[in-house]
Amino acid sequence: MSHFAHHSEENYLKTLFKLENRKDKKVNNTALSKALNLNPATVLEMVRKLAGRKMLQLLPDKSIRLTESGKKKALLTIRKHRLWEVFLVEKMNYKWNEVHELAEQLEHIESDDLVDRLDSFLGYPSFDPHGDPIPDKNGKVKPNLSVPLSDCMAGKNYTVINLIDTSDAFLQFLGKLNILPGIKIKLLEKLEYDNSFSVEVQKRIVQFSEKVAKNILVQPV
Amino acid sequence: MSHFAHHSEENYLKTLFKLENRKDKKVNNTALSKALNLNPATVLEMVRKLAGRKMLQLLPDKSIRLTESGKKKALLTIRKHRLWEVFLVEKMNYKWNEVHELAEQLEHIESDDLVDRLDSFLGYPSFDPHGDPIPDKNGKVKPNLSVPLSDCMAGKNYTVINLIDTSDAFLQFLGKLNILPGIKIKLLEKLEYDNSFSVEVQKRIVQFSEKVAKNILVQPV
DNA sequence: CATTTTTATTTGGTACACCAAATTTTTTAT
DNA sequence: ATAAAAAATTTGGTGTACCAAATAAAAATG
Numbered sequence: 001m002s003h004f005a006h007h008s009e010e011n012y013l014k015t016l017f018k019l020e021n022r023k024d025k026k027v028n029n030t031a032l033s034k035a036l037n038l039n040p041a042t043v044l045e046m047v048r049k050l051a052g053r054k055m056l057q058l059l060p061d062k063s064i065r066l067t068e069s070g071k072k073k074a075l076l077t078i079r080k081h082r083l084w085e086v087f088l089v090e091k092m093n094y095k096w097n098e099v100h101e102l103a104e105q106l107e108h109i110e111s112d113d114l115v116d117r118l119d120s121f122l123g124y125p126s127f128d129p130h131g132d133p134i135p136d137k138n139g140k141v142k143p144n145l146s147v148p149l150s151d152c153m154a155g156k157n158y159t160v161i162n163l164i165d166t167s168d169a170f171l172q173f174l175g176k177l178n179i180l181p182g183i184k185i186k187l188l189e190k191l192e193y194d195n196s197f198s199v200e201v202q203k204r205i206v207q208f209s210e211k212v213a214k215n216i217l218v219q220p221v
Numbered sequence: 222m223s224h225f226a227h228h229s230e231e232n233y234l235k236t237l238f239k240l241e242n243r244k245d246k247k248v249n250n251t252a253l254s255k256a257l258n259l260n261p262a263t264v265l266e267m268v269r270k271l272a273g274r275k276m277l278q279l280l281p282d283k284s285i286r287l288t289e290s291g292k293k294k295a296l297l298t299i300r301k302h303r304l305w306e307v308f309l310v311e312k313m314n315y316k317w318n319e320v321h322e323l324a325e326q327l328e329h330i331e332s333d334d335l336v337d338r339l340d341s342f343l344g345y346p347s348f349d350p351h352g353d354p355i356p357d358k359n360g361k362v363k364p365n366l367s368v369p370l371s372d373c374m375a376g377k378n379y380t381v382i383n384l385i386d387t388s389d390a391f392l393q394f395l396g397k398l399n400i401l402p403g404i405k406i407k408l409l410e411k412l413e414y415d416n417s418f419s420v421e422v423q424k425r426i427v428q429f430s431e432k433v434a435k436n437i438l439v440q441p442v
Numbered sequence: 443c444a445t446t447t448t449t450a451t452t453t454g455g456t457a458c459a460c461c462a463a464a465t466t467t468t469t470t471a472t
Numbered sequence: 473a474t475a476a477a478a479a480a481t482t483t484g485g486t487g488t489a490c491c492a493a494a495t496a497a498a499a500a501t502g
Contacts, residue, residue, distance in 0.1 A: 006488095007488095007489095008488085008489065008490095028449075028450090029449075029450065029451090030448080030449060030450085038489090038490075038491090039490070039491055039492075040449080040450075040451085041450095041451075041452080041453090041490090041491070041492080041493095042489070042490050042491070044450070044451065044452095045489085045490090046488095046489075046490095049488095062449085062450070062498090088335075091342055092335065092338045092339065092342060093338065094338075102330070102332055102335060105330050105331065105332075106330060109323070109326050109327060110326065111323055111326075114309075114313065114323060117313045117314065117315075118313065121312060121313060227458095228459095229458085229459065229460095249479075249480085250479075250480065250481090251478080251479060251480085259459090259460075259461090260460070260461050260462075261479080261480075261481085262460090262461070262462080262463095262480095262481075262482080262483090263459070263460050263461070265480070265481065265482095266459085266460090267458095267459075267460095270458095283468090283479085283480070
């Protein structure tokens with residue numbers, strides 16, 4: 001029952017993973033400290049601990065790199081986070097932009113079994129409410145096959161996966177039309193005249209400018 | 222985001238509340254330490270902290286008593302614990318005896334709002350899978366109207382609320398008959414001959430000895 | 443190349459929540 | 473009342489995770 005919380009280990013690994021995948025730029029102590037909003041001294045200390053636990057390596061040039069085991073732990077934490085986000089949105093009726101903090105707490109619940117049951121309960125979702133992919137129980141992420149709606153074929157059905165522009169204005173606009181990750185749409189036609197797109201969403205037909213269509217990532221159904 | 226975990230505060234208050242309601246016997250440091258399975262020095266230190274936070278009082282005779290505010294906090298923690306237990310059993314398909322540890326973790330998630338949504342999602346249950354009552358959002362517990370099956374009237378329908386004997390043997394026995402908190406039963410008759418009870422459970426008819434009937438608490442439907 | 447700036451690291455702290463062992467106080471039993 | 477037992481308390485620790493401020497090392501810039 002000792003419940004070695006190691007609560008923060010997961011935060012470090014998760015943040016590190018995201019930083020590594022942001023740019024191929026090397027991650028240093030400063031970057032990690034800023035991302036975690038913690039004092040560099042604290043972070044250095046913890047990074048050394050994690051190096052001892054073989055979760056990451058401190059390279060000679062002082063950059064930090066996750067080991068395979070660290071990456072896996074990070075991915076499993078991301079999995080937990082995203083599944084809880086789905087739960088909060090789908091079952092607890094939160095809005096997708098309200099769930100981050102809560103998921104941040106829930107992701108630290110220690111039980112692989114619970115996470116798998118949650119996964120099943122939610123119908124094995126592939127994406128969280130923000131459109132980010134959910135790793136499977138082995139930490140594997142399905143290759144993302146999504147493309148901008150602007151590159152799609154008229155007459156076919158798609159699932160909205162993610163939004164590129166995440167500005168409030170854009171999200172507000174799409175929110176009114178009920179366009180959000182997970183929703184099914186049908187691309188009716190591309191109108192040559194003004195390069196606009198005619199789309200069916202929940203039995204309603206809406207028009208998108210090309211700019212909008214470029215910012216909506218979808219996957220064929 | 223202050224993340225004042227005060228994770229353990231909730232455990233102390235919850236345990237204290239249960240001890241206070243067990244017997245009218247005064248709760249002392251030893252009793253609390255044993256219940257929490259912690260060193261008395263640790264517990265004394267924490268008890269003083271909690272007294273400072275006005276969650277409890279250290280009486281002149283060295284007994285510990287929760288303040289109203291401490292009681293409320295305890296009840297709200299118990300509420301969280303029991304709602305999560307219902308969630309784990311009803312939605313995650315755990316067995317009622319598997320959920321304690323997990324609920325122990327989940328109860329510390331900080332969000333009153335989430336708890337209320339969970340409550341609604343679960344259909345405002347009045348009892349957890351062990352048959353213990355779930356306080357409402359104000360910490361109020363419905364008066365428990367349950368009585369031993371042995372005191373019931375033949376011919377009436379009842380809901381199993383709780384089990385007094387919680388020994389493995391007893392639970393095993395009832396498990397086989399599908400008797401567990403929440404289940405609906407009908408008391409067919411009391412047999413004078415050997416003081417046994419004839420009960421209908423899910424279209425089957427079973428016989429209980431008086432001893433068994435005394436250990437099953439039910440509520441009229 | 444020397445100087446400023448940035449980054450890394452060390453040092454000496456903090457709070458929380460825990461422990462074992464020694465000591466004191468209180469209670470109980472003789 | 474006194475000795476033994478139990479309970480309360482004190483003392484000096486632990487590990488985790490954090491911080492500010494000082495210093496050292498590395499990188500960037502004139």
